[in-house]
Amino acid sequence: MIAWIGHHLTALREALRHLAAAPLNTLLSLLVIGVALTLPTAGWLAIENLRTLTGNTPGVQQISIFLELDAGQRERGEIESRLRQAAAGSWHFVPRAEALKRLQESEGMAEIIGSLPKNPLPDAFVVTPADSQPESLEHLAETFSQWPKVAHVQLDSVWVKRLDALLRLAKLVVMLLAVLFAGALVTITFNTIRLQILAHADEIEVAKLIGATDSYIQRPLHYFGLLQGALGGLCAALLVTAGSHLLTPPVAELARLYGADFTLQSLSARDFGGLAAIGGGLGWLGAKISALIHLRGSR
Template sequence: MRTWLAQHFAAIRGATRRLVASPLGTLLSLMVIGIALALPCAGWVVLDNMSAIAGSTSGIQQISVFMTLDAGRKDVSEIESRLRQASAGEWRFVSRDEALKRLQSSEGMSEIVASLPRNPLPDAFVVEPDDTHPKALERLAKTFAEWPKVAHVQLDSAWVKRFDAFLRIGKLAVVMLAALFATALVSVTFNTIRLQILAHAAEIEVSKLIGATNAFIRRPFQYYGALQGALGGLFAALLVVGSGWLLAEPVGELITLYGGSYAVRGLSTTGVGVLAAAGAALGWVGAQLSVSIHLRRIG
């Protein structure tokens, strides 16, 4: 067991020395790996933020429940009770007088409102559901429409469906992009390890002659590829976090203009670990393929 661990530690030390021995080449490789991993990761973070922004911005995914004009206080109280029982999310009551005042304060509407013989606006409830999936919103709107003294339920379901379809297409595009860059990273690591093998070809042949196993020969190159990939993943995380930090303030200001309050979601600690692990795994695969092909050639 000690011998096995010693061999692995020796392979890790050897891989680290090779990375340090050519700092410029290592830096360039890390930049290539980091950018390739950062692009799909940044795309996923952007889509996640867009989904959260849509849910946090007032008026984006809400249901308006309009009462009939003859609805009294008792009817309003019943609707309030039903909303509490339904646990539909956050909601607020907008009285007809409040709605008229808001309309009157709108530009160019004060004279029109003043000329009206009576208030034509109904009492209403504005509901912001917890579940903003299009089908869930439609089910909730249909339920509201069946309640007594409800004249009309307004839901911009077409917009919600379009936005949901956009997010699904975006996530699929990010997955395809990630698969494409993963293939490219394996190819980059494959070529890097191939150059390392050519530089140590004589050493590998001597090791084979004195009885070294294929696993012993593969090990340093596998760790080299994994370490390079892991460092590239950390570099990618740094790029994504830095970009998020730079965009946080202007995005927050933009959301505020639309009546919302939102803090940009960055890359979590788990996300950083996933990026590093993904880079290490892709580097290991590239090294494994490269060394296996070379060993097969020399028999």
């Protein structure tokens, strides 16, 4: 066991030495890998922020339950009890007097409302569902419409479906980009390892003559690909974070102009680790394939 650990530590040191031996080439490779991982990561982060924004924007993915005009305190209490039992999400009650006051504050509506003999607006409950999937929203709206003293249930299901379809399409595009750039990362590592094998062909041949196994020769190459990919993943995370910080002030200002309180979310420490792991795994895969092909060809 100690010997096995020693072999891996030796291979790790050798990989680090190769990375440090050509700092400019290493830096350029990390930037290329970082950019390759940045694009799908930025797309994924944009989709997550869009989901958060639409979930926090007033009026989006909400269900309005309008009661009949003759609904009293007892009927309102029964609706509240049913909402608590359904546990469909958060909700709040809008009295008809408050709804009329809000309507009067709208531009050009004060005179019209003042001419009415009585308040024509009903009491209402506004529900923000926990599950924002279109199918779940429509099922909730259908359930609410069957409750007693409910005159009308309003749900902009067309808007919800369009938004959901747009996000699913964007997610698919990001996945395709991720696959494409993952292949590019493997190719980059493949070519880097191939050049290393060609540059050290004499050393590898001598090592084979004195009894070195293929695993012993390939191990530093695997670590090289792993380290290069992991560092490239961290580079991508730093690029995305820098871009996020630059965009946060203008995005927050734009959200305030539309009456929303929104802060652009950046990558977490877990996301940093995930990108490093993905980059390292793809780098190791490229190194593994390259080493197998070129070392077998040199036999």
